[in-house]
Amino acid sequence: MLLLGAALLAATISTGPEVGTKIPDFSLPDQTGQTRDFESLKGPKGLVLVFFRSADW
Amino acid sequence: MELQFHLEEFRKRGLNAAAISYDSPAVLANFASRRNIGFPLLSDADSRVIRTFGILNETVQKDSSVYGVPNPGTYVLDAHGVVQAKYFENNYEERVTASDILARQFGVTPTAAPASRTAPASVEVQGKHLSVTESSSARFTVGGQKIALILTIEMKPGIHVYAPGVEGYKPLVWEMLPGPANLPARLFTPVTWPPSKKLHLKAIGETVPVYEKKLRLVREFTVPSDELLRTATSRDGHIALEGVFRYQACDTTTCYNPESLPVHFDVQVLRHDTERVPEELRRRAGGH
Numbered sequence: 001m002l003l004l005g006a007a008l009l010a011a012t013i014s015t016g017p018e019v020g021t022k023i024p025d026f027s028l029p030d031q032t033g034q035t036r037d038f039e040s041l042k043g044p045k046g047l048v049l050v051f052f053r054s055a056d057w
Numbered sequence: 058m059e060l061q062f063h064l065e066e067f068r069k070r071g072l073n074a075a076a077i078s079y080d081s082p083a084v085l086a087n088f089a090s091r092r093n094i095g096f097p098l099l100s101d102a103d104s105r106v107i108r109t110f111g112i113l114n115e116t117v118q119k120d121s122s123v124y125g126v127p128n129p130g131t132y133v134l135d136a137h138g139v140v141q142a143k144y145f146e147n148n149y150e151e152r153v154t155a156s157d158i159l160a161r162q163f164g165v166t167p168t169a170a171p172a173s174r175t176a177p178a179s180v181e182v183q184g185k186h187l188s189v190t191e192s193s194s195a196r197f198t199v200g201g202q203k204i205a206l207i208l209t210i211e212m213k214p215g216i217h218v219y220a221p222g223v224e225g226y227k228p229l230v231w232e233m234l235p236g237p238a239n240l241p242a243r244l245f246t247p248v249t250w251p252p253s254k255k256l257h258l259k260a261i262g263e264t265v266p267v268y269e270k271k272l273r274l275v276r277e278f279t280v281p282s283d284e285l286l287r288t289a290t291s292r293d294g295h296i297a298l299e300g301v302f303r304y305q306a307c308d309t310t311t312c313y314n315p316e317s318l319p320v321h322f323d324v325q326v327l328r329h330d331t332e333r334v335p336e337e338l339r340r341r342a343g344g345h
Binding site for chain 2: 044050053
């Protein structure tokens, strides 16, 4: 059963926090060097947060 | 980034946008100015946040210059940071584009096309015994990306068509042609055929594999890259895909003549970012 679970996990990529859960806190510099966190980024209804591979290839 | 074209649609709904990668702030600044990016690009240079989210791409070798990239995806978060929806590239039907998210999350039909001409999202072709609706998983794409081409077939009541493998009748065929862009056949995967139903024909004592009512066929198209992309793309950034759908329709008493319907897909290619950041900003293998 454990093996089957591992095989299933290997077949799908990890997609992080599940729907209905809160994302982890983060704080990162933006392209202007300013440090940003969720509170400073969000709009009145929330945020569309994209993880992308790279801006360099 | 395609997201840039849809920022206003998100803002109208009270949502800001931000994007995270493992690039340095300097690379992101260079990218943002070249591409007129109007939203924050965040630098997660040591991939710490990517790891905290649990989305580090584990298939990349540690000594590779691309080690540290995430599984690409998008979260729609409420004002408290709770995930309302997420879109990751789990399979060919889960390609993440901002227009997909707008369509799925908010029911918005994308209109903010970056080029002069916009193609309809789906096209219906009416045959004698059935209708065929053509759609694709993404309307905007870039060279090298895979998109799903989808045919949704709705048969008239009482009509059935034959699944591949049938003997003595014409099975469904969905062929993609080189078309005006002269596309090689290798860019198209074979069709994914759903399980068929076994229909017993009492009158002739035969059992045959058939489809009835509604049927959805999917195949992938890989948008060409490099020279082939240049020759295949029209001046206004479109690739026209042409194919043919063949079927033989029968009901319980009659089999009709085989028919064929032309099928078309229009793919809009966003200009690929061929320009790289200056040499001194580029990431090196094994570190920053």
